[in-house]
Amino acid sequence: MSPKTLYDKIWDAHVAHEAEDGTCLLYIDRHLVHEVTSPQAFEGLRMTNRKVRAPEKTIAVPDHNVPTTAGREDPSNMTEDSAIQVAALDKNAKDFGIHYYPVSDIRQGIVHIVGPEQGWTLPGMTVVCGDSHTATHGAFGALAHGIGTSEVEHVLATQTLIQKKSKNMKVEITGKLRPGVTAKDITLSVIGATGTAGGTGYVIEYCGEAIRDLSMEGRMTVCNMAIEGGARAGLIAPDEKTYEYCMGRPHAPKGAQWEAAMNWWKTLYSDDDAHWDKVITIKGEDIAPVVTWGTSPEDVLPITATVPAADDFEGGKVGAAQRSLDYMGLTPGMPLSEVEIDTVFIGSCTNGRIEDLRAAAAILKGKKKKDGLRAMVVPGSGLVRAQAEEEGLADIFKEAGFEWRLAGCSMCLAMNPDQLQPGERCAATSNRNFEGRQGRGGRTHLMSPAMAAAAAITGKLTDVRDLM
């Protein structure tokens, strides 16, 4: 047999039909659904009298447009449009018989946190969701990517997706990370190196010692932002850590089925002599704690750097960099560590898991946020929230002056009332720093949870290593 990559293996195991031109029907093992990108898809099913083909493989949870404040079980405490979208999801889940975690359920949370947490996401699966950060699930060695609403409807109706195979790209992070450097710094640094279009047309497999050393949570952070690098999906081969994470989860296999699953999972790695269309290697030791300075996730620099000038760049990027600098209100040459912030947001599917909250709390313990600064923690799921409370992390955050919210996407995309005001500057653990992403005119700097916590204490972008 010819050598294969991990992507090749998962792909081959899921092709239900292949046309002569190579267009495939890829069978989908798990379809995750949320309230913002699904109503039009369900409406489409109703109009054409179609059913959900595999409701047992379809899981719905409201997360994008729900309030993260108390009392939200009562729709009258939601904005009208949230209430409409949530009610539509309630109804669609019921009418079509799919798994559902309503806002009142402690298991509710950001769809990409709920899937792994409940054991829906397992190695070797194909996972899709009408959300680009579906790439997160790739941390389990699952082929996972975001789809549009028409494709949501297509998967609902047929449990397949029309796909052509992507190219294979290997991103190797060798060696060890230095203290204060996290999974978020890895994934941002990779995007900084390849650009936001560097992965377009590829599925990335992340490998190397620094990736192996990461926990499952860290691996999810890395894969989460594969999409910011333009890739269709990011993958990490499953190993003992993966199995350990999955074992005993509510929807993971048990007993003999677990053994059978393990037998297959252990074959899920890229063969030594597999072909790669593109290879990137970064030394773990070379990665510093980073922040973004601009309005594209590729605008990444070590926290020790200074704000660049537009003419440091080439081609179309010169204009884009100038536009970013204007929008972000930054002057070239200014040290990044002198940039003052108004808001700190810790949360999102990139960094809303328990380990992220632990990392932030470790920096905040016994300290207070800077006066006048607004800071919030939005746990990724109700279960993450409960665990953080049990571990005493919630108290650390509250004593430091942070708001302690209910689970949801919140200020990651600011559809709910959690928004930046024009000109406000935010240290955020989310994944997108686009213009207006966190509120019209809002300015976002992306960073790790530990770096965001450090920024909360000083009121400026801060090198977390100075506080460690």
Added chain:
Amino acid sequence: MDKFTTLTGIAAPMPLINIDTDMIIPKQFLKTIKRSGLGVNLFDEMRYDDDGKEIPDFVLNQDAYREAEVLVAGDNFGCGSSREHAPWAIKDFGIRCVIAPSFADIFYNNCFKNGILPIALPQEQVDVLMKDAEKGANARMTIDLETQTVTTSDGESFSFEVDPFKKHCLLEGLDDIGLTMEKAGAIDTFEAHAAQARPWV
């Protein structure tokens, strides 16, 4: 789905790279549970000021481009969120074709599902089309999907690549789901096989 065969129309120039889906349709407009009516909010934050008044500099607010049916833009168009509201808004405005040096993957796919033709061309050719678009309303570009060509108002022609299956669906206005359902037999067979091979799924 609406067919796309040929189109001769005004092209609006947007020489920006990395135009993301948050710019195309900001999230406050994702609150709808319908597909229609998003055109007035296309590029909302670039198009209107804080009071909701049109910003005269913005290309689609200029009289020459209000009826634009083609958009010519910079690299990596449509990056960011997977929201299909982006192509819905573009289509609802009346734009049926977007030309750029490259597109983000999900956006690119979403276009075809909505009767929009995204065309990726080398930077030099996009530069020529950008210049042509800058001439305003009298310069009309022609896009012919059958022959896979874009022709400027001066008659200069470029050919473009498009996946044959996607082309076929767009030319005929075919609905993907209907086509896939014709292959239900293959899906049944796959499911039966997978239930044996991977019963835990």
